[in-house]
Amino acid sequence: MAQDTQTNTSAAPPRTALSATQLIANLAKVEGWKLHGDGADIAIEKTYHFDNFLKTMSFVNAVAYLAEQQDHHPELLVTYGTCSVRFNTHDVQGVSRSDFECAALVDALAQR
Numbered sequence: 001m002a003q004d005t006q007t008n009t010s011a012a013p014p015r016t017a018l019s020a021t022q023l024i025a026n027l028a029k030v031e032g033w034k035l036h037g038d039g040a041d042i043a044i045e046k047t048y049h050f051d052n053f054l055k056t057m058s059f060v061n062a063v064a065y066l067a068e069q070q071d072h073h074p075e076l077l078v079t080y081g082t083c084s085v086r087f088n089t090h091d092v093q094g095v096s097r098s099d100f101e102c103a104a105l106v107d108a109l110a111q112r
């Protein structure tokens with residue numbers, strides 16, 4: 001279907017920049033992730049909340065481990081009780097399927 005080629009990113013190579021249509025379709029499938037920035041800096045971002053600094057840092061370390069496993073590294077902004085996770089694919093200066101795959105993996109981490 002024509003619709004599938006526009007929105008179905010499972011068919012896209014992991015690290016090619018998604019089109020605007022693909023971006024919006026994928027954002028609708030992940031809870032709490034929003035677009036941040038524009039142009040080459042466009043990214044997806046979500047802020048996670050924790051009770052204290054130790055819990056925040058445990059999450060940060062788990063994300064770091066996951067990023068190494070996936071060879072896909074987010075920008076992280078850390079405060080006492082929050083961690084904002086921002087993914088984009090600097091190799092293609094855009095948002096790719098890899099960003100959404102990693103977003104889902106980070107969501108799964110945060111639910112534990």
Ligand SMILES: C[C@H](O)[C@H](O)[C@H]1CNC2=NC(N)=NC(=O)C2=N1
Nearest residue numbers: 071072073074088089090091092
């Ligand atoms: C050589 C290495 O695989 C690449 O530079 C990877 C590393 N981690 C990465 N992380 C992110 N977020 N985007 C990339 O394009 C990227 N590229």
